Amino acid sequence: xxxxxxxxxxxxxxxxxxxxxxxxxxxxxxxxxxxxxxxxxxxxxxxxxxxxxxxxxxxxxxxxxxxxxxxxxxxxxxxxxxxxxxxxxxxxxxxxxxxxxxxxxxxxxxxxxxxxxxxxxxxxxxxxxxxxxxxxxxxxxxxxxxxxxxxxxxxxxxxxx
Numbered sequence: 379x380x381x382x383x384x385x386x387x388x389x390x391x392x393x394x395x396x397x398x399x400x401x402x403x404x405x406x407x408x409x410x411x412x413x414x415x416x417x418x419x420x421x422x423x424x425x426x427x428x429x430x431x432x433x434x435x436x437x438x439x440x441x442x443x444x445x446x447x448x449x450x451x452x453x454x455x456x457x458x459x460x461x462x463x464x465x466x467x468x469x470x471x472x473x474x475x476x477x478x479x480x481x482x483x484x485x486x487x488x489x490x491x492x493x494x495x496x497x498x499x500x501x502x503x504x505x506x507x508x509x510x511x512x513x514x515x516x517x518x519x520x521x522x523x524x525x526x527x528x529x530x531x532x533x534x535x536x537x538x539x
Contacts, residue, residue: 386455390448397444404437422493436481443474443514460528468525472518479511 412430416423446467453464486504489497 383455386451390451393444393448393451397441400437400440400444404434408433432481432485436478439474439478439481443471443478446470446474460525460532462529465522465525465529468518468522472515472522475511475515475518479508479515482507482511 408430412426412433415429416426450464450467450471453459453461453467458464482504486501486508489500489504
């Protein structure tokens, strides 16, 4: 039992650290990046505010998924991994990951068709984010399906006994 609680505590600490790093990136790095890019490329300076808006939208989806993951770990810690709340948390994580992937796909299409030019680095970063988000979405969907099946089996066993 100690190892399980230690593992959950470690995972919660990693989630909190990840959230703090992402929040620091949102507060300090993103506005500076947008203003430096606007100063360096005056022809696309009008894209500064849409960039900031889309970045904060993506990070808000990311924070929602992190919060739901934290709640899911809390359910596991309370020995309630197979509950309706767990299914709801997994659905939210799945939809957030899917929305993040679609946002990156839309951003990539915008870069390719509107901006053009040499975007190899941005293309690679977008593809990495799309694949990572799609993997999280697929994993959450698989866990959701397994949790639903486990709940169904548990209810059948409760009715049998």
